[in-house]
Amino acid sequence: MKKVGCLLMMLALLMSGLVGTGAAELKNVRCEEEGFSTRVPAGTTAVYVKGTGFQVSIGKAGAIPYLILMRRPQPFSNPKNYLNNVFREHMEEQYGSKSRGMTTAKTMTIGGRELIGARYYYMVDSTRVCLLKLIEVRKDGDVEYTIKYVDGKDSAVMEAADAVVRYYTPDGSGSQAASGKTSGPSGTTSSSKTSASSGTVIRPRSVSGHVVNQQDGQYFVRITDADRIEKGGYFTAELYLQDEYPSEQMEKMKKGDRIEISGRTFTIQSSRKHQDGEVELFPQEDFDGYIVVRKAGASYYTATVNDWTPMTKVGQLKIMLPLPNSFAFVWLSGGEEDATVMDAYGFLKQIQNPDTLAWMTQYNTALQFVNGLPTVFIHSDYPEGPTEGTW
Numbered sequence: 001m002k003k004v005g006c007l008l009m010m011l012a013l014l015m016s017g018l019v020g021t022g023a024a025e026l027k028n029v030r031c032e033e034e035g036f037s038t039r040v041p042a043g044t045t046a047v048y049v050k051g052t053g054f055q056v057s058i059g060k061a062g063a064i065p066y067l068i069l070m071r072r073p074q075p076f077s078n079p080k081n082y083l084n085n086v087f088r089e090h091m092e093e094q095y096g097s098k099s100r101g102m103t104t105a106k107t108m109t110i111g112g113r114e115l116i117g118a119r120y121y122y123m124v125d126s127t128r129v130c131l132l133k134l135i136e137v138r139k140d141g142d143v144e145y146t147i148k149y150v151d152g153k154d155s156a157v158m159e160a161a162d163a164v165v166r167y168y169t170p171d172g173s174g175s176q177a178a179s180g181k182t183s184g185p186s187g188t189t190s191s192s193k194t195s196a197s198s199g200t201v202i203r204p205r206s207v208s209g210h211v212v213n214q215q216d217g218q219y220f221v222r223i224t225d226a227d228r229i230e231k232g233g234y235f236t237a238e239l240y241l242q243d244e245y246p247s248e249q250m251e252k253m254k255k256g257d258r259i260e261i262s263g264r265t266f267t268i269q270s271s272r273k274h275q276d277g278e279v280e281l282f283p284q285e286d287f288d289g290y291i292v293v294r295k296a297g298a299s300y301y302t303a304t305v306n307d308w309t310p311m312t313k314v315g316q317l318k319i320m321l322p323l324p325n326s327f328a329f330v331w332l333s334g335g336e337e338d339a340t341v342m343d344a345y346g347f348l349k350q351i352q353n354p355d356t357l358a359w360m361t362q363y364n365t366a367l368q369f370v371n372g373l374p375t376v377f378i379h380s381d382y383p384e385g386p387t388e389g390t391w
Contacts, residue, residue: 065149065157111165199257204243
């Protein structure tokens with residue numbers, strides 16, 4: 001059944017890639033939810049998809065090729081950095097070993113306007129797909145375009161993109177964003193100058209007094225004192241837990257509330273619920289990247305910032321050698337299918353290499369205790385976590 005599903009998906013991609021609009025006449029369309037009008041080739045499907053944006057499909061609705069237009073509630077502070085680093089990391093995380101790289105962000109002319117864009121490639125079975133991400137920086141509010149097509153079959157969707165970009169007109173004759181008003185997920189208009197002190201402050205649950213569970217606990221970990229392995233017979237594991245936000249506060253979160261994330265406090269200007277249940281937050285403060293929150297347990301949410309998850313140190317332990325006979329070190333490189341499993345000797349050799357150890361952080365390394373012993377370490381090449389000076 002799985003093979004049949006994959007074949008059907010590939011067939012749909014190939015068939016939709018053959019559908020073109022030629023030099024079709026244009027029709028006017030309007031998006032009430034995002035507050036703008038534009039034009040699209042006749043014969044295309046143009047609808048607002050909640051959690052996604054205004055989607056223009058060339059063939060079957062929702063099938064490749066298509067383009068998505070989304071008005072950004074907050075301007076990009078550095079579009080090229082977003083495309084070259086933030087969104088690149090998102091694509092690598094989403095597609096793993098199926099990712100096929102990207103082109104560096106550059107200025108492109110589409111619809112008679114200059115946009116900043118980059119192409120990202122990934123595989124769906126044996127089909128190479130291209131995702132073109134475009135950003136138009138505007139005084140009346142930045143616009144983000146996402147264009148997907150089978151690599152080499154872009155003529156129809158790019159013709160549609162030319163029209164959508166060329167005739168894009170926000171409500172209020174282009175004055176909506178300039179007047180300090182933005183359109184939220186429901187399409188309502190409201191002032192962005194909410195007082196920072198008027199809303200609730202949502203903070204992670206306190207981990208003060210946490211007792212480390214050495215019996216069967218699971219922790220994220222940063223390894224230190226690796227230089228003591230030979231002479232001291234130990235290394236140190238700094239233990240971390242992901243920050244948890246109470247459900248009762250997160251589910252009542254509204255514009256003007258503030259949320260504390262990894263030591264920084266952001267004022268929520270607007271939010272957008274995605275189809276997978278994640279909620280993207282758009283802060284009033286200058287921020288280059290994205291913040292999403294998701295329900296991770298019965299009573300709490302976690303946050304993700306540019307693909308790394310904020311967390312708090314709850315303790316540290318000296319891990320005495322030798323490690324247990326059942327010890328295993330699992331290194332994930334590109335996905336679960338590329339896992340390498342090492343024994344204690346291989347693990348110790350890895351962490352004594354300063355270059356390797358520098359990549360092993362609490363954002364990508366975890367420890368599992370079994371029957372009171374540190375038995376399994378798991379490390380993934382992704383994410384790297386925040387780099388110095390970016391948070």
